[in-house]
Amino acid sequence: MATAPPVVLPKPSKAFSSRLRGGDEVAWAITLFFALVILAVTALLVYELFVWGLPSEQKFGLGFLTSRMWNPVEDEFGALPFIYGTVLTSFLALLISVPVGVGAAIYLAELASPRLSNALTFLVELLAAVPSVIFGLLAIFTLVPLMREYIGPGLKSVLGFLPIFTGPVYGVGYLTAGIILAIMTFPFIISVSRESLLAVPREQREAALALGATKWESTWQVVVPFARLGIMGSIFLGLARALGETMAVTMVIGNDPSIHASLFAPGYTIASVIANEFTEATGKIYPAALVELGLVLFLITIVINGLARLLIIVTAGKGTGRG
Amino acid sequence: MTEARTRRRKILNNFMLTMTGVCAFVTVATLFLILAYLVYNGGKSVNFDFFTKLPRAPGEMGGGMANAIVGSGVIIGLATVIGIPIGFFAGIYLSEWGGKTVPFLVRYTCDLLNGVPSIVIGIFAWTIIVRPMKGFSALAGGVALSIMLIPIAARSTEQFLQEVPRSLREGSLALGASKWRTIVSIVVPAARKGILTGMILGVARIAGETAPLLFTSLNNQFWATGLRQATASLPVMIYTHAVAPYEDWHRQAWAAGLVLLLLVLAANIAARMILSRGMSLPRG
Numbered sequence: 044m045a046t047a048p049p050v051v052l053p054k055p056s057k058a059f060s061s062r063l064r065g066g067d068e069v070a071w072a073i074t075l076f077f078a079l080v081i082l083a084v085t086a087l088l089v090y091e092l093f094v095w096g097l098p099s100e101q102k103f104g105l106g107f108l109t110s111r112m113w114n115p116v117e118d119e120f121g122a123l124p125f126i127y128g129t130v131l132t133s134f135l136a137l138l139i140s141v142p143v144g145v146g147a148a149i150y151l152a153e154l155a156s157p158r159l160s161n162a163l164t165f166l167v168e169l170l171a172a173v174p175s176v177i178f179g180l181l182a183i184f185t186l187v188p189l190m191r192e193y194i195g196p197g198l199k200s201v202l203g204f205l206p207i208f209t210g211p212v213y214g215v216g217y218l219t220a221g222i223i224l225a226i227m228t229f230p231f232i233i234s235v236s237r238e239s240l241l242a243v244p245r246e247q248r249e250a251a252l253a254l255g256a257t258k259w260e261s262t263w264q265v266v267v268p269f270a271r272l273g274i275m276g277s278i279f280l281g282l283a284r285a286l287g288e289t290m291a292v293t294m295v296i297g298n299d300p301s302i303h304a305s306l307f308a309p310g311y312t313i314a315s316v317i318a319n320e321f322t323e324a325t326g327k328i329y330p331a332a333l334v335e336l337g338l339v340l341f342l343i344t345i346v347i348n349g350l351a352r353l354l355i356i357v358t359a360g361k362g363t364g365r366g
Numbered sequence: 367m368t369e370a371r372t373r374r375r376k377i378l379n380n381f382m383l384t385m386t387g388v389c390a391f392v393t394v395a396t397l398f399l400i401l402a403y404l405v406y407n408g409g410k411s412v413n414f415d416f417f418t419k420l421p422r423a424p425g426e427m428g429g430g431m432a433n434a435i436v437g438s439g440v441i442i443g444l445a446t447v448i449g450i451p452i453g454f455f456a457g458i459y460l461s462e463w464g465g466k467t468v469p470f471l472v473r474y475t476c477d478l479l480n481g482v483p484s485i486v487i488g489i490f491a492w493t494i495i496v497r498p499m500k501g502f503s504a505l506a507g508g509v510a511l512s513i514m515l516i517p518i519a520a521r522s523t524e525q526f527l528q529e530v531p532r533s534l535r536e537g538s539l540a541l542g543a544s545k546w547r548t549i550v551s552i553v554v555p556a557a558r559k560g561i562l563t564g565m566i567l568g569v570a571r572i573a574g575e576t577a578p579l580l581f582t583s584l585n586n587q588f589w590a591t592g593l594r595q596a597t598a599s600l601p602v603m604i605y606t607h608a609v610a611p612y613e614d615w616h617r618q619a620w621a622a623g624l625v626l627l628l629l630v631l632a633a634n635i636a637a638r639m640i641l642s643r644g645m646s647l648p649r650g
Contacts, residue, residue, distance in 0.1 A: 070546035074459035077452050078472045081516060085475045088482070088513075091493040146389030154383060155390070163394055165638070170397045172634045173627060174574025176601045180608045180623050181400060184407075184616070229393045257379035287483025289577035290601075294609060314485045314577070321489070322581045337489045341482060348481035 089341075096335035098327050107335060113300040113316075115324070120332035122339060124300045128217065128310040129340070132292060133285040135221025135306070136228055141278055143225075144232030145267075148274075151233070152240035153262050164234060171230035179294035182223045187214040187295060194218075195307055210305040215297035218306040223291045228281035235280060235355065239273025240266060276354030283347040287340060289314040313340045401627075408624025411617040416625075421587050421603070424612045431622055433589050434598040437504065440590075441583055441599055442573050444508025445515055449572075450565055452512075453519025457561075460520065461527035462549055473524075476517040487513050488578040496582060504590060504597035507583025511572040518571060522564025526557040563641040570633035574626060576601035600626045 110121020151160045195212030202208045251261035297309020324330040415430040422429030491510035538548040584596040607619035
């Protein structure tokens, strides 16, 4: 017994374990490679946009952003009408979609039974899956005639003294684009706002109700302010979508590169001018100006998206912290 | 006095709560209006020819969009073949090899790329494929769509891998399996339903994209004979047919819209049904 042979570590085991470790390193390297591909693609995207836009960037400088000229024949390009159209249509969209979207989110989070709420949320998310070209197709044949025959003349007869509701109603224009964008941003605002509202601790509601508040007072004065950052985040998320939306807007905006005060007037957005003119842009400056417009759009949406995510992350942290 | 105030508060309460219900109803009703209108108009226009014939010249009646259906399939197939593996492996990296700087950067970049407007992705694909290869091609369209698919695939893979319980990983490691063996045999199979769902939703999302294809795969009235040719796709066909001034083209646009929407919605519903049956653990 005392002369039991000393335990010898089997040699193959060491080789085996080091081989396994090697396997882990290979797997790590492969997955890391693909992760880095994402970084590389994104970096290349920014680089390509910048380089292909160079002729225009060099010729116009920062004046590109403030010039109202868009004359391919004279090689004079300015981004202002498109920035104006993009911002205006997105603003109109939010004007409609924020009240309706937040209202719907309140209903889904506070009033509807969990079953109904989940079913309706599923349907709202399906709305987000509808391709934008289909929104455009429907808008051309339903919203545009409606706007021309009823909504436009109606608004003019009631609010015609305002400069934003003057001029001929063609059917296509800023307001039509704003309405279709509003419908397209509903799902983003509703689903993120609903989640922020659901993350509000129960005690907040109960405390308000115990103090004698009605359901609405508790919701509007306690729950909504508590979730306000998340709701803001959802609005920015919707805004980023609206700013970058191409097809539906292109089909109803009217394609006029100038600035109008009237919401009935045809206009243009950054995304839709690129969609319409890129394939026919010839020469050196023209395509470069369109690429530079793309770069401007890219930068705007990055900032808005970044803000949205920041707000959503902040509320998520807050909800768990206090809840 | 107080009674009047209480009554006013009650009326406001009832009114505002009803309004929130109206808001929810309006948004959901929009979806059904879209569906109903498409089914009504598209249903009249979809016929056998739509799936088997080529588009006709403007003014001529009839014809179909067979080339666009096949073209869409080819472009989406290419995007899937390129985008899914990159997204999948990157997702594994994000979930399983948690470091600090690199995963944070990759995650941030994914969200950034996901938020890039699709028309800008189109410009990018044009600069890296169409210009160097001197021509519009199905390949360029596929690359453009794959760039949209990668961040979706990566983040959803990461998300579903993270939901696999730690104990499963530890059990496998305790039995002596290496990390990659654990990932391949335990973690990924445990999350397979979730990952599949994410992939289907991603492909459904890019399937309806039009803007990235406008100046990459362009359009084609005839059959494309190779990946290096301009290729027709359903979304671009819907666009060109809808804005054209010909009655019969509008009819075709409705038919194409109905087919596209049904495909996309079916994929979405199927994906959610896979997920709702729960994440099953690997057997045996």
